[in-house]
Amino acid sequence: MSGQLAEQSSGRDFAVLKILEFFNELFSTTSIKPFAIRLWNGAEWRHSKEPPRFTLDLKHPTALQRLLWNPSELSLGEAYITDEFDILGDLEASFELAEHLIGRQWRISEKLGLARKFLGLPGKRQTGRERGSLNLKGRAHSKLRDAQAVQYHYNVSNDFYGLWLDQRMVYSCAYFHSPSDSLDQAQYHKLDYLCRKLRLKPGEKLLDIGCGWGGLIMHAAERYGVEALGVTLSQPQADLANARIKEAGLADRCRAEICDYRDIPAGQQFDKIVSVGMYEHVGEKKLPSYFQKAYRQLKPGGAFLNHGITESMSNAPKGGPSFIDKYVFPDGELMPISTSLRIAEETGFEVRDVEGLREHYAMTLRLWVKRLEANRDRAIELTSPETYRIWRIYMAGSAFGFETGRLGLYQSLLVKSGRQASRLPLTRDDWYQSCQGSYH
Numbered sequence: 001m002s003g004q005l006a007e008q009s010s011g012r013d014f015a016v017l018k019i020l021e022f023f024n025e026l027f028s029t030t031s032i033k034p035f036a037i038r039l040w041n042g043a044e045w046r047h048s049k050e051p052p053r054f055t056l057d058l059k060h061p062t063a064l065q066r067l068l069w070n071p072s073e074l075s076l077g078e079a080y081i082t083d084e085f086d087i088l089g090d091l092e093a094s095f096e097l098a099e100h101l102i103g104r105q106w107r108i109s110e111k112l113g114l115a116r117k118f119l120g121l122p123g124k125r126q127t128g129r130e131r132g133s134l135n136l137k138g139r140a141h142s143k144l145r146d147a148q149a150v151q152y153h154y155n156v157s158n159d160f161y162g163l164w165l166d167q168r169m170v171y172s173c174a175y176f177h178s179p180s181d182s183l184d185q186a187q188y189h190k191l192d193y194l195c196r197k198l199r200l201k202p203g204e205k206l207l208d209i210g211c212g213w214g215g216l217i218m219h220a221a222e223r224y225g226v227e228a229l230g231v232t233l234s235q236p237q238a239d240l241a242n243a244r245i246k247e248a249g250l251a252d253r254c255r256a257e258i259c260d261y262r263d264i265p266a267g268q269q270f271d272k273i274v275s276v277g278m279y280e281h282v283g284e285k286k287l288p289s290y291f292q293k294a295y296r297q298l299k300p301g302g303a304f305l306n307h308g309i310t311e312s313m314s315n316a317p318k319g320g321p322s323f324i325d326k327y328v329f330p331d332g333e334l335m336p337i338s339t340s341l342r343i344a345e346e347t348g349f350e351v352r353d354v355e356g357l358r359e360h361y362a363m364t365l366r367l368w369v370k371r372l373e374a375n376r377d378r379a380i381e382l383t384s385p386e387t388y389r390i391w392r393i394y395m396a397g398s399a400f401g402f403e404t405g406r407l408g409l410y411q412s413l414l415v416k417s418g419r420q421a422s423r424l425p426l427t428r429d430d431w432y433q434s435c436q437g438s439y440h
Helices: 014-026 061-068 073-081 094-103 108-118 143-154 158-164 183-198 215-224 235-247 284-297 323-327 337-347 358-374 376-382 385-403
Strands: 035-038 044-046 054-058 085-089 205-209 227-232 254-258 270-276 298-311 350-356 407-415
Touching: 014 044, 054 061, 054 094, 061 073, 061 085, 073 085, 073 094, 073 323, 073 385, 094 385, 143 235, 158 235, 158 358, 158 376, 183 215, 183 270, 183 298, 183 358, 183 407, 205 215, 215 227, 215 235, 215 254, 227 235, 235 254, 270 284, 284 298, 284 337, 298 337, 323 385, 337 350, 337 407, 358 376, 358 385, 358 407, 376 385, 385 407
Parallel strands: 035 054, 205 227, 205 270, 227 254, 270 298
Antiparallel strands: 035 044, 054 085, 298 407, 350 407
């Protein structure tokens, strides 16, 4: 499909005109849905006559060079957060264009021709960056280094997260009964679904590894009568969680502690353990010790529900750090679901249920992005323009990943059954009963 040059093209310099003509060649056969590209001088190129889903707003010629000269997820992300270009409209839709550019194989002759088209354009733009990448110290996935990585991401600002998370500040995939569910409703459904999958009973002891701001331990204590302990490496998270616990009158039944899960006393036993959105930070080499620790902390017959993001086995290996590695979740590692299940079984766990929920995470992320965008000015006031842009693009890109199947979200129910009967019900009917699942 040939592109369209906007009417305001008269008077543009020769180099810019050549760039606009080049877009016709570059995107002539692509099936990307309608989009537009606006140059720094106001000239605009359109992919089709249909209204564009998004406009790539190039603020400076350096953005064009990033897009076309050896583009990568990291280079494009850095150009975005330093405001070399912006995305107007549907940010998630723009990742189809980014994927097309990154996947294109350029011949040497094409690169030489591209370089000639850049002649006459202004040179490198100097930009600042308030939120730099983290220079981690220590061995990968050591306690010291993991604490640095977690604090880099979660200690941004409780108020910043509060702008776009639900009222319980649950920072993980929600569970939608209907596309019309609000974020608060869907996160309530998720908390209750986790509790039903674990079949929590009054008086049981629950451990939440990576408890965030305490939404799950509060729900489990209040609705299911358990004694719940949550651990996190973020002091602001623990402080807010315990303040909310106290305000809700639940301090006698649940608490959040600053503690690496590896430091939980060996003699402290739990009936049930849950980990939501945490094991992505563990690292593949440390997964055996992660599952071994959970296995040892469980009483015989106890259940461990591991909820986390995975990566499709068909994804091509990354060549160097990704944008998320550098600016969002340092040292994070995503693996296929088969990897964690194999290691869990090798540890001694019996795999009783595995459920994929990637569509739910795409829906969750879209709501987060929408709420963040609606609170743009306050988000920037609390953090910085770069931080706002990092979270906006990382969450929109993640939604694209879940929608296209590159990313997965799985809940795995593991039981410490040994050679005994699992003592689980014959069916899952109780998981889907709504007697305790109504939203409040």
